[in-house]
Amino acid sequence: MDFSWSEEQVAIQETARRFAENKLLPEYQNNDHKHAFDREMLKEMGRLGLIGAELSGQYGGLELGYVTAGLITEEIARADFNVAYVQILAGLNGGIIEKFATPALANQWIPKIIAGEALCAIALTEPSAGSDAANLKLKAEKKGDVYVLNGEKTSISAAAQADIAVVFARTGTTEEKAKGVSAFLVPLDNPKIERTHFDDLGESVVGRGSLFFDDVEVPEENILGEEGLGFIQVMQGFDYSRALIGLECLAAAKKSVEEAWEQVTTREAFGKKISKFEGVSFPLAEAETYIEAAKLLCYKTLWLRDQGQPHTAEAAMCKWWAPKVSFEIIHNCLLAHGHGGYSKDYPIQQRLRDVLGLQIGDGTSQIQKIIIAREKVGRDGVPY
Numbered sequence: 327m328d329f330s331w332s333e334e335q336v337a338i339q340e341t342a343r344r345f346a347e348n349k350l351l352p353e354y355q356n357n358d359h360k361h362a363f364d365r366e367m368l369k370e371m372g373r374l375g376l377i378g379a380e381l382s383g384q385y386g387g388l389e390l391g392y393v394t395a396g397l398i399t400e401e402i403a404r405a406d407f408n409v410a411y412v413q414i415l416a417g418l419n420g421g422i423i424e425k426f427a428t429p430a431l432a433n434q435w436i437p438k439i440i441a442g443e444a445l446c447a448i449a450l451t452e453p454s455a456g457s458d459a460a461n462l463k464l465k466a467e468k469k470g471d472v473y474v475l476n477g478e479k480t481s482i483s484a485a486a487q488a489d490i491a492v493v494f495a496r497t498g499t500t501e502e503k504a505k506g507v508s509a510f511l512v513p514l515d516n517p518k519i520e521r522t523h524f525d526d527l528g529e530s531v532v533g534r535g536s537l538f539f540d541d542v543e544v545p546e547e548n549i550l551g552e553e554g555l556g557f558i559q560v561m562q563g564f565d566y567s568r569a570l571i572g573l574e575c576l577a578a579a580k581k582s583v584e585e586a587w588e589q590v591t592t593r594e595a596f597g598k599k600i601s602k603f604e605g606v607s608f609p610l611a612e613a614e615t616y617i618e619a620a621k622l623l624c625y626k627t628l629w630l631r632d633q634g635q636p637h638t639a640e641a642a643m644c645k646w647w648a649p650k651v652s653f654e655i656i657h658n659c660l661l662a663h664g665h666g667g668y669s670k671d672y673p674i675q676q677r678l679r680d681v682l683g684l685q686i687g688d689g690t691s692q693i694q695k696i697i698i699a700r701e702k703v704g705r706d707g708v709p710y
Contacts, residue, residue: 331397338390339397342376346405354406355673361523361533362487363445368412372442376402378416382424385436392417392566392628399570400621403577407680408531410574412445415484418567419446419492422560426550427511435490435511447488447514449479449537456481457693460504460557464539466495471546473497473510475539483687485535486523488514493537498554509556511548518542528679534687564688565641569627571684572648576617576624578677579652579659583613585674586659593664606662613655620648639701646694649684656681 331339349367357364371377380395381387395417403410416439423432423439423446438444455461464477475495482491490513498506514521520538551559587610590601601607624644630637660667660674667674685691699708 334390335394335397338375338379338388338394339401341374342398342401343404345371345374345376346402350402350409351405354408355670355676357406357408357531358676360531363409363412363531365442367409368442368445370442371409371412372440377413377442378420378436378440380417381420381436381440385420385424385432386440387420387436392569392631393625396570396573396625396628400573400577403574404581407574407578407677408529410577411483411529411532412442414567414570414574415446415448416440417570418563419448421566422448422492422509422550422563423511426509426556426559428547431511431548438489444489445484445487447482447484447491449482449485449491449493449512451479451481453478453480457690460507461500462494462496462507462557463500464493464495466497466508466510466544468497468546472543473546473549475510475512475542475544477539479537479539481524481534481687482537483529483532483534485537486521486533490514491537492550492560493539494557494560502554504557505554507557508553509550509560510544511550512542512544516542527682528676529683565627565638566631567688568641568645568694569624569631569637571688572620572624572627572644575649575652575681575684576620578681579613579655580617582656582659582674582677583610583617585672586610586662589663609658610662613658616651616655620644620651624648639698642689642694642697642701645689646691649681650691653678653681653685 375388376398379388379390379398380392383389399410399413402413420436420439423436435444439446452462452464464475464479466473466475490511493510493512494507495510496506497508518540519542521535523533523535526534550556590606591599593600627637627640627644630640656674656678660678663672696708
């Protein structure tokens with residue numbers, strides 16, 4: 327197995343690192359009180375090829391593959407956890423649009439997503455359907471050449487600032503569950519769509535919120551995939567985003583460990599550097615090990631996707647384990663800073679809050695473990 331990167335991968339990785347360190351890192355804490363991305367900064371990312379680099383050249387993508395997208399995500403997340411989510415949304419939604427939208431619709435939106443000119447949310451969760459995502463109530467009723475959407479989506483990342491959304495709606499009966507759900511690409515500037523913003527513990531710049539649809543007409547050509555099969559077809563994209571989320575969280579953990587090493591090798595207690603104490607240095611050594619192991623799992627998952635091989639179980643492993651271990655590592659790094667670590671002067675506390683949200687969003691650990699078990703022994707052998 328080859329663990330080296332190609333020259334092209336190293337070049338885009340270095341571009342992402344320079345941009346992240348020079349433009350994103352200095353503003354990470356300053357932006358914590360904001361509730362929106364800097365759109366000019368996103369456009370600069372787009373010009374550098376740092377958004378949707380895995381997408382087709384037909385729409386302006388670089389076709390660099392999923393592993394390379396992981397490298398970009400990791401470098402961006404080391405500097406700014408929230409901005410890394412732009413790449414994740416672009417990769418997930420851009421891939422969905424590329425695969426299932428009409429050519430006209432794809433040509434309209436994918437180039438804008440890649441250029442950083444448009445944000446695309448994914449609207450799946452509802453007040454009564456989070457983990458039970460196939461039990462959706464938002465209704466899409468066919469009337470002539472349009473679908474009319476009515477209902478609510480909640481806990482939607484970037485709900486208040488996205489330009490478009492991949493919206494899952496019920497076109498069949500509730501008894502059909504997943505087989506009665508379709509996906510639509512919906513512009514969010516419609517006056518019949520009401521949006522809200524939540525005041526969350528972390529990920530302020532991304533932000534979550536609700537979307538309320540009141541007789542919203544969507545052209546029939548905006549359906550993604552086949553009617554009634556949207557959920558089944560489109561949900562395959564989550565195998566990709568889960569690996570990227572793993573790398574996003576691990577990058578924040580790695581940056582925190584680097585800061586903790588610097589702290590413990592300069593701070594003294596009882597006449598010597600506190601790194602000399604095993605109770606201080608051993609947890610950081612363990613953190614380095616966990617980060618490397620989890621990163622290998624994430625990149626293996628992306629490599630499998632690049633090879634067109636099954637990776638559903640591996641993606642679920644990335645999603646439940648990487649955010650959990652990252653949160654625990656960042657927590658220990660905060661403690662390694664002593665009483666000063668509890669201050670907002672350090673970015674560690676912000677990373678702790680930001681990473682926590684991804685132990686919930688995009689599928690809880692319990693759901694991921696069900697997916698893993700189901701992949702190993704089949705649906706009949708596990709709950710759900």
